Amino acid sequence: MSNNNLPTWEVFIQPKTGASFEHAGNVHASDKEMALQNARELYTRRQEGTCIWVVKTEDIVSSNPEDQQSFFDPADDKLYRYPTFFKVSKKAKGL
Amino acid sequence: MSKELLFKYVLTLGDDALILGQRLSQWVYKGPFLEEDIALSNISLDMFGRANLFLEYAASLKGSTTTADDLAFKRNEREFSNHILCEQPNGNFANTMARQFFLDAFYKLFFEKLAESEDEQLSAIAQKSIKETTYHFRHSSKWVIRLGDGTAESHEKMQSAIDNLWMFTDELFEMNEVDNNMLTQKIGVDCLTIKAKWDQIIDEVLSEATLKRPENIHMTSGGREGIHTEHLGHLLSDMQYLQRAYPDAEW
Numbered sequence: 630m631s632n633n634n635l636p637t638w639e640v641f642i643q644p645k646t647g648a649s650f651e652h653a654g655n656v657h658a659s660d661k662e663m664a665l666q667n668a669r670e671l672y673t674r675r676q677e678g679t680c681i682w683v684v685k686t687e688d689i690v691s692s693n694p695e696d697q698q699s700f701f702d703p704a705d706d707k708l709y710r711y712p713t714f715f716k717v718s719k720k721a722k723g724l
Numbered sequence: 725m726s727k728e729l730l731f732k733y734v735l736t737l738g739d740d741a742l743i744l745g746q747r748l749s750q751w752v753y754k755g756p757f758l759e760e761d762i763a764l765s766n767i768s769l770d771m772f773g774r775a776n777l778f779l780e781y782a783a784s785l786k787g788s789t790t791t792a793d794d795l796a797f798k799r800n801e802r803e804f805s806n807h808i809l810c811e812q813p814n815g816n817f818a819n820t821m822a823r824q825f826f827l828d829a830f831y832k833l834f835f836e837k838l839a840e841s842e843d844e845q846l847s848a849i850a851q852k853s854i855k856e857t858t859y860h861f862r863h864s865s866k867w868v869i870r871l872g873d874g875t876a877e878s879h880e881k882m883q884s885a886i887d888n889l890w891m892f893t894d895e896l897f898e899m900n901e902v903d904n905n906m907l908t909q910k911i912g913v914d915c916l917t918i919k920a921k922w923d924q925i926i927d928e929v930l931s932e933a934t935l936k937r938p939e940n941i942h943m944t945s946g947g948r949e950g951i952h953t954e955h956l957g958h959l960l961s962d963m964q965y966l967q968r969a970y971p972d973a974e975w
Binding site: 635656657658659660662663666667670671674 | 757760762763766866870
């Protein structure tokens with residue numbers, strides 16, 4: 630087996646209608662159609678989803694781990710960013 | 725008499741799925757890459773599932789104590805009635821895709837008609853199979869296009885696969901005594917009427933794949949009557965080994 634020539638694609642699955650897509654993993658494929666089919670084979674055979682997104686891994690822009698500090702500076706000193714002062718109604722679902 | 729004919733009719737459907745499933749399973753761990761290996765295995769399992777449904781139905785028609793396993797593992801080559809296209813060796817990946825493409829296109833049309841059968845069991849199995857076959861066809865036809873319209877080497881291999889297997893395609897549309905009887909009873913499918921649609925589908929895909937439709941090729945058949953190519957015996961000796969060596973073995 631050789632994957633040398635095939636690019637990888639990231640797979641996102643929507644667990645149910647209206648829900649957010651979640652990253653499921655990746656697949657090798659030479660084109661969009663094959664990426665969708667392979668994603669279906671690997672990640673949705675047991676009815677895990679209602680919709681699939683595939684996107685070429687190289688098309689994803691990622692932050693650099695080296696920038697972690699400046700990007701994700703802990704907001705410990707910025708309490709006002711946290712919505713902890715609100716009371717959540719018990720009737721509000723899905724939060 | 726009629727039950728015997730229905731048995732034969734169902735048996736061919738079961739044998740086609742069983743033999744094709746066994747062929748596809750021979751790709752397991754040998755696929756061109758991991759994802760395709762899994763795809764072929766999944767299609768193989770779909771075929772075994774379909775074979776099980778048809779053979780269980782056939783066994784029930786046979787009566788007495790016959791089981792689907794008996795039909796699968798205790799018949800000889802001459803008693804198998806699958807189309808000979810199904811038993812053709814995997815060859816290279818293009819050969820497997822050409823075989824699959826021809827059969828998927830056929831079964832897609834066939835099951836759409838069989839779903840209208842007045843035999844409830846056959847109609848139910850056909851309805852279940854349509855969804856699977858639609859996906860199988862999408863998988864195999866896309867590969868034919870991808871390889872045909874790919875590199876010079878993949879184009880050549882795909883064309884030669886189409887050419888080599890073409891001779892087995894006419895058998896899919898032959899109507900024998902069993903087929904005609906089933907058609908009269910509104911149980912079976914008129915394969916002659918789906919031939920034109922099959923031709924159209926094949927032409928469309930081949931054209932998109934920049935491949936040529938073979939012409940003037942001598943056609944061969946005989947599978948329905950138990951006259952198979954030399955490949956089926958080898959396949960069966962592998963598939964039936966356990967039952968032959970240890971009859972009625974249980975886990």
